[in-house]
Structures are given as structure tokens and as C-alpha cells.
Amino acid sequence: MKSTGSVGRKRAKVLAATVCLTGLLALFVMLDLAQAFINLSFQDALFALFGYGNETHIIIVQKINGPRVIMGCAVGAGLGISGAVMQAIFRNPMASPYILGLSSGAAFGAALAMSFPISVIPLFVTVPVFAFIFCMVTMFLVYSISRVGGRVPTETLILCGIAVGSLFSALVSLLTYLAGDRMMGIVFWTMGDLSQNGWQNSMIVVPLILAGSLIMVARGRELNAMMLGDAHAKDLGVDVKKVRLEMLISSSLVTAAAVAFVGVIGFVGLVVPHILRIILGPDNRAILPLSMLGGAAFVILCDYLSRALFADLGILPIGILTSLIGAPYFIYLLRRRRHEVGWN
Amino acid sequence: MKKMTRTIIALFVIAEMLLIPAAGVQDTTDFGAMDFSAADFGAADFTPVTVVNSVGTAVTFEEPAQKAASLGISFTTTLLALECGDSIVLIDQYSSDSNSGITELASHPASSHSYPVGNGEQIAQLLADGMGGFDKTRDVVFIYGYAYHADAIRSMEALGLKVVTFYPATYSEGVEMVTEIGAIMGKNSKAAEITQEMKSASAYYSQTLEENGIAGDSRVKAVYVSYSGGNMRIGNINSYSVILLKIAGGVNPADDANMIGSALISYGIDDTALIQLDPDVIFLDPNYSGTAEEFRAEKNLKDSVRVYKLSMIMNQYGPSSMDGIEYMAKAMYPDIFGYLDDEQAADKAGNTLLYVLAVCAFLAIAAIAYTALRR
Numbered sequence: 001m002k003s004t005g006s007v008g009r010k011r012a013k014v015l016a017a018t019v020c021l022t023g024l025l026a027l028f029v030m031l032d033l034a035q036a037f038i039n040l041s042f043q044d045a046l047f048a049l050f051g052y053g054n055e056t057h058i059i060i061v062q063k064i065n066g067p068r069v070i071m072g073c074a075v076g077a078g079l080g081i082s083g084a085v086m087q088a089i090f091r092n093p094m095a096s097p098y099i100l101g102l103s104s105g106a107a108f109g110a111a112l113a114m115s116f117p118i119s120v121i122p123l124f125v126t127v128p129v130f131a132f133i134f135c136m137v138t139m140f141l142v143y144s145i146s147r148v149g150g151r152v153p154t155e156t157l158i159l160c161g162i163a164v165g166s167l168f169s170a171l172v173s174l175l176t177y178l179a180g181d182r183m184m185g186i187v188f189w190t191m192g193d194l195s196q197n198g199w200q201n202s203m204i205v206v207p208l209i210l211a212g213s214l215i216m217v218a219r220g221r222e223l224n225a226m227m228l229g230d231a232h233a234k235d236l237g238v239d240v241k242k243v244r245l246e247m248l249i250s251s252s253l254v255t256a257a258a259v260a261f262v263g264v265i266g267f268v269g270l271v272v273p274h275i276l277r278i279i280l281g282p283d284n285r286a287i288l289p290l291s292m293l294g295g296a297a298f299v300i301l302c303d304y305l306s307r308a309l310f311a312d313l314g315i316l317p318i319g320i321l322t323s324l325i326g327a328p329y330f331i332y333l334l335r336r337r338r339h340e341v342g343w344n
Numbered sequence: 345m346k347k348m349t350r351t352i353i354a355l356f357v358i359a360e361m362l363l364i365p366a367a368g369v370q371d372t373t374d375f376g377a378m379d380f381s382a383a384d385f386g387a388a389d390f391t392p393v394t395v396v397n398s399v400g401t402a403v404t405f406e407e408p409a410q411k412a413a414s415l416g417i418s419f420t421t422t423l424l425a426l427e428c429g430d431s432i433v434l435i436d437q438y439s440s441d442s443n444s445g446i447t448e449l450a451s452h453p454a455s456s457h458s459y460p461v462g463n464g465e466q467i468a469q470l471l472a473d474g475m476g477g478f479d480k481t482r483d484v485v486f487i488y489g490y491a492y493h494a495d496a497i498r499s500m501e502a503l504g505l506k507v508v509t510f511y512p513a514t515y516s517e518g519v520e521m522v523t524e525i526g527a528i529m530g531k532n533s534k535a536a537e538i539t540q541e542m543k544s545a546s547a548y549y550s551q552t553l554e555e556n557g558i559a560g561d562s563r564v565k566a567v568y569v570s571y572s573g574g575n576m577r578i579g580n581i582n583s584y585s586v587i588l589l590k591i592a593g594g595v596n597p598a599d600d601a602n603m604i605g606s607a608l609i610s611y612g613i614d615d616t617a618l619i620q621l622d623p624d625v626i627f628l629d630p631n632y633s634g635t636a637e638e639f640r641a642e643k644n645l646k647d648s649v650r651v652y653k654l655s656m657i658m659n660q661y662g663p664s665s666m667d668g669i670e671y672m673a674k675a676m677y678p679d680i681f682g683y684l685d686d687e688q689a690a691d692k693a694g695n696t697l698l699y700v701l702a703v704c705a706f707l708a709i710a711a712i713a714y715t716a717l718r719r
Contacts, residue, residue, distance in 0.1 A: 037617035055646065056619055063644040064615045122634070188575060195615065198642075307614065315614050 014286045017279060021293040025073070028300040032072070033065045035307045063198075071197040071205060071261065072303050073296040076268055078209040078258040080295020082251040083269020084276075084287050085216045088223040089247050090154045096269040097255040099158060101165025103266070105138025106131040106259040108168040111175040111186045127189070128201075128260035135256035138164055143248060152244070192265040192319030194303050201261045212254035213292055219243060220285035227282060265319045267326030268295050274330065298322070390530040398489030398509040399497050405506070408530025409484040413471055414454075415461050415496075417444050418510070419486035422522055422662035424448050425538055426531045433476030436461050444656040461487065464496025472503040480505050484528055510661065515546060515587050518661035538663050545666045546591050549673050549681075553593045556680050564624045564676040566594035569639075571629035578617060585659040585668075589627060592672035597621040615643050622646075625676050628653040650675065652684075 034045035040057055047053040048061035079097065086095040097103050109130035118126055146152055146160040176186045222243045225233040230240045258265075272294040276287050299318070302325060306316040394404040413434040414420040420439040423432055424446070432454045440458040441449040449455050453476065459467050471478045471485065485500055487493055489509030500507050508528065512518040519539045526535020553559070568585045570577045579598040580586050586596050598621060618626070626649060628639055636651040645651065652675045658668030673681045 035616075037614050037620045056622070059619050059644050059646070060616045064619070117633075198644075 010281065010283070010286075013280055014290070017276070017286075017290055018293070021290060021297055025293060025297040025300065028297055028304060029069055029073070032069050032300050032304045032307075033061055035065065035304055036060050067197050067199045067202050068194050068303070069300060070199075070202045072194050072299045074202065074206045074209045075194075075258040075262050075265065076295035076297070076299030077213060077292035078254040078295070079265065079268040080272040080291035080293075080298070081213050081216055081288055082255045082258075083295075084273035084284070084291040085219075085223065085247050085251045086269070087273055088227055088284050088287075089244050090158060091227055091229070092154060092158060093274065094270075095158060097251065097259075098165070098266060098269070100142055100161035101138050101163075101168060102135050102161075102252055102255045103259055103264050104165040104168035104172065105141075106135040106256060107172050107190050107264050108175075109134030110189050110260075110263070111172045111179075114186050114189070115175045115179050131260035132256045134168075135259060136252060138168065139248060139252040143245075188317060189263040190319070191317030192263040192322070193315075193317055194262050195315055197261055205257050205261055208257035209254050212250045212257070213288075215250045216247060216254075217288045217292075219247060220283075220288050223247070223284040223288075224282075227284070263317075263319065265299065265322050267322045267330070268298055271326040271330045272298055298326075390532070391527070393524070393527045395508055395524065395528075397497065397507055398491075398511065399494055399501070399507075401501055401507070403484075403506045403508055405482075405484070405528050407482060409482060409506075409528050411476060411478045411483040412529065413467065413478070413483075413485040414439060415467070415485065415487040416660075417446075417657060418488075418518075418521070418661040418664075419525065420444070420446060420449070421657055421660055421664040422525050423486075423529070425663040426522075426526055426529060426534050428529050428531060431529065433457065433478050434459065434467065434471065438656070446657060461493060461496055464493075464499035467496070468500040468503045468505060471500070471505055484508055486510070486525065512584070512661045513582065515542075515584075515591060515665070518584070518665060519543060522662055542663065542666060545669060549591060549593050549669065552680060553677070558593070558677070558680070563593055563595045565597045565622065566625040566627060566672070566676055567597060567618070567621060567623040568627045569618075569629060569632070571632040576629075576632075578621070584661060584665070585627065585629075585654070588659060588665055588668045589672055592669045592676060594625065594672065594676050597623055618643055618645065623649060625649070626651045627672060627675070630654050630656045630658070 030042055030045065033049065034040040034042055040048070040060065044053055044057050045061055045065075048057035049066070051058060051062070083096045086097065086100065087093055089095075109132070110127045112134070113126040113130040142157065142161045142164050143152065145164070146156040148156065172186070172190065179186055222233070222238045225236045225238045226240060226243065233240050255269075273287060273291045276290050276294055280286055280290070299322070302318050302321040305325075306318045306321045309321075310316045390408045392404065392406050394402055396402050410431060411433050412419075412423060412428065412431050414423055414432050415434075415436040417436075417439050420432065420435055423429065429448055429452065432452065434457045435449070435454045437458050437460050438444060439446065439449065440455055441447060441452075457470070457475070461467075467485075471483075472480055474480075480503070483506065485505050485507045487497060487507060487509055489511035493509070497507050497509065508524075510521045510524070512521050519542045522539050522542065523535050526532050526538075553563070566589050567578055568580055568583065568589055570580050570583060570585070581596070581599060589596060626639075626645070628636060628651060630653065632639065632653060634642070636653045639645075639653075640649070640651050652671070654668065654671070657664040658671055659665070660668075670681070671684065674684045678684070
């Protein structure tokens, strides 16, 4: 009876979290849709969303804020679930796309494209393509280097990720130093930016992130087993090697798709799954989809704040805010409820 | 009588002999037709000049500078307008004809000596070594007085170069810059001529608009979008381009404190701002990598907004700013100041198409009528 009650309470918690996160996401989406140089009312924003109201409002909501919100949701969801999956497969609370160097690899690709533009191909094409390529290259590089005798020890993988990430970060710094007039562009990109995205970019990013995320969500049960250790997982019939590779490729694809178009947005993949684990426990079947919802809500909130808080200066790069909000909150939670983060 | 006639002729000849040289000198002074060297001309048009540059060094010119290093498009265009093109021995990378579009530099010797201003030490060394006949005790280096040029300036001064800086904040200061460069180069008369033209241009557009009854709200709302290192900004109240925009008769809606709460000094571009400020015309920074049409598509602008990309020399201090003002005025008020060349071409192309269509229609009607009559 006690066990059934516990399961019931967990389900209720998950349901409550789902409802809360959905509500928050809806609220943040409306705030972000209505946010403009001269703010729109919720009513005007809602009407404009369906094509009613004056031309200015319709352009703002449908052509400027709409794609921005969709991209923010997709990127937040992608980074959230990627972080959750990496933490699960490496059984390490520090694992995230950033720790494995994927973001640094993507940043290097983007910086390379900006520093040496190809005259016949516009920057808005070369930057995401290069970022995507280098993100994938980093993943394979890290995975290959850390592979020892057919095994990929977690510690080696993480250390290798840190080393390769540092190498790419140094190369980005070098390119930034050499870039001259283009330096600001590179710096800005490395701080994250949702503003340069239209529907076309969303149509590329959203399917990629959705496909990768679905693959990861479908492996929730196997990831639960792997969090107990490789030996336990094998005993439970999980093909650890295959699932780990599948998850690595999926999370890299999702991270690359997210980072390639909006730049580096830090802390989403680290903070959101952790907060959810503190509240809901370690069950990946719930954590993975909720990390998507939470990541989306967090990014959209940060995007809104980046536009609203410093309105006199224009738009603050979103990556600054995700780190400014994420890091202190993360430290606070760790200090307060260290024993409940789900890794003991 | 004969004697008297001879005396008159003799007096006339003497008078002629006395008057002709005087007339010759006067002609030369007025029109500069005589083949004086720059030094000869400069010496006649020169008074010693002392200026204090942005790092606080007093620089004195006891004789006109014969050679100049021009580390800024504004200085290059000014030197060319002052007919000192032959004096330029070195230019900055932005002045090179491939970047600036200054055609006079295409075959100029200085074109093969264009450097980033950040290479202060290299530039200083080349000039100190007498590159292109540069004499560091007599000649001049022109550079913008930005704070981040301080190191380059100090590198040059360390090798004994005379560095003169300018950082005009207003159109009048841009005019003064021309006067000072003219004074240093010994081209006071030419500088006076150009500055007079610049002052007249400044007054011409506002007067013409007034005469056409355009004032207050009927003036065109125009926004200047600056672009640096991938970042766009609007507002730019203190930028030289916005100053030119206003001289050309435009109103910068970002100045409108009533509409937006406070004037935008410099605002990192939010695409919604471009829509809500509702400008009639947008002028784009020449550094923007795309075209005006690409910008329009990228920023989801309304169809009614006209977008123009300025050329590199249009928003520079000095004489070329007159081209910028003219371009902006034509873009904003084509009915008053005339259409821009490319718009005229488009208009002509449109007219040609109309004529072709009319001829085709006429031929078709004639063919139908002919066929009907044959039946």
C-alpha cells in the first residue's frame, strides 16, 4: 500500500509539474510575443497572432516575435533534454553539452565562418553550417580519443571533453583577437542571440530538435537502468554501448541544431534537469520530457527579460542572462538541498 | 602733331610694359594656372600653424607639409578635394579604392601602401624611413582622434612624426577640419573655397524645403542604421550620419522623446523598433554586408519603407559629406531635389517596358483589324 501511495504521489507530482511548466511556458510565451520597442497589450498580441489588428502589430507578432519564440522554445527544449541525457549516461551531475566541449566546437565553427567569410555564400548560411559541422566533429573527436580498448570510460570522456572544449575555446579567442572589425560579431554570437531568426531557420531547427528529442525520450527506461551503473544496466538487458552511442549522437545533433542558429546559450542543460531532479527525483521517463518543457520556459523567460530589463540599451544577449540567472540559482539549490539532487 | 602722337604711343607702350606683368601675376594668383610646385604655391598660401592633437601633443608646422599619410577616408577625400592627391604617400585600409570606391586612388602610388591603423608601429617605421619622400620634420600624419588610436599615435610620435588628429562631432567641426588641413598643407585658398561650398550646401536644403512648404510633420522620417562588427544600432543621435540626415531635411524619429519616452542615444537594434518608429526612409551603414533589399527582407519592413545603403564616402567628415547630404535629400525628397541615378534608371527601364507594351498592343490591334478587314 505504501509503495502504491508513493507511486501515486510521484505521478501527482509529475502531473503538477507538467501543468505548472505548461502554464509558465504559456505565460512567458505571451509576454515575449507582446514584448516590443513599445510594448503591445496581451489582447493586441493575441489578436495579432491570429491576423487581426493593425499592420504593425501583425508584423511584430507574426514575423518578428513569433519565429523568435518558436526558436527559443525549440532551443530551450533541445538544450534541456540534451543536458538531462548527458547527465544520465555519464552518471555525472556536471555533464552537459558545454562540459563535453560541444558548444565550444560549435562556437569555433561559427567564429571560423565569420572570420573568413566565403564571398559567394552569405554569413547566415555559413555560420550555422560551420557551427553544426564543428559540433559533430567535436563529439566524434571526444568520443574517439576517450575510447580505450572498445570501452569509453565516463571519467575519460568528460576529461577529454574538457580538454577539447578548452582547445576550441582558445582557438575562438585567437580568431576573436585576429578578427579586427568582425570581433564584435563573434563575441555577440558566443553570448547567444535569438533575434536573427526567421521562420526559415525555425523550420530547419524545430524538426531536428524534435526528432532527436523523441529518440532520447523513448530511451527513458534504459537511461534509468544506466544510472545504476553499466553492470546493473547490462544485467537488466540494456545494450549499454549501443544506447550510449545513440544518446550521444542524438544529444549532439540536438545541441548542434540549437547552437548553430542562436549561438552559445549556457546553463540551460545543466540547471533545468537538476531543478527537476530535485523536485521530482531521478526518473528519466519524467525528467526528459519535462526538461524540454522547463528548458523552453527558461529560455523564453530569459529572452523576455533580456529585452525588457535593459530596454534603453536594446537587446541584451540572452546567454548572459541564462548564466546570470542560472548560476546563482543553481548554487542556491545545491547548498540548500544537496542531498536530494538524485545522484546519491 | 606727329611728335605728340609719338609721345602718346610711347607712353602707351610704357604703360603696357608696366601693366602686362602685373596682370600676369594677378591671373596666376586667381586661377593657379602657372606651373608652381606644391612648395611654391604652399609658401605663398601659408602661415605657420600649431595644433594640439588628441594625446595632448602640440604640433607646429613652420612650412607647409609636402607629404601626408592619410589614415582615414575623411582625410583622403579632403586631401583630394584640396588638390593634394600627389602629396599622399600612405593611406589606411578603408581609404583604398577597393574599400572606399574613391576612383582617384585606383592608380595612385599610395594604393599599394594601405595599412590597418592598428599597425601603428609599422606605419611609423615606414614614414620615419622616408617612404615616398616623407620628411618627418616637415610632413604630416592625419588620423582620427579616437581613444583606441592612442597607442598608434604614440608609436608615431615616438619616432618623431607630426601627428594631427581630428574627431569632429558636428558638421561645423567637419568644415573646420577642412580649413585646418588646408592650412597645414598650404592650401588656404582652396580650403576656403570648399568650406564656403559646404556651408552653402548646409543652408541650401533647409531653405529649399521651406520654399516648398515642407516643415514640421510634413518632413520625411528617416532612420540611420549603423552597423559595426555584426551589430546594428539605431538612434545614433550623435553620429555624423544622423547630422547629415537632418541637414538633408530628414527627421530622426528616434529623437522623438514624446513618442518613446526618451530620445535614443544609441540603441542596439530590436527589429520591432524599426517597425514601430515607422520611418519613411532608412539609410544603411555602408559597412552592412548585404544589400538594401536584403535588409528589407531580413527586417520584415513594411512595403512603404524605402531603404538606401550609403556609400563609404557619403558619411565622412569633409567635402564628401556634401555628396552624402545630396544623396539623402534626393532619396527623401525626389520631387524637389531630383531622383537618384539608379531610381532614374529604374524609372527609365519602367518607361521603356511601357513603350514596348504599348507598341505590342498597337501591333496586336492592327493585326486583328487587318485580319478582320481581309475577311
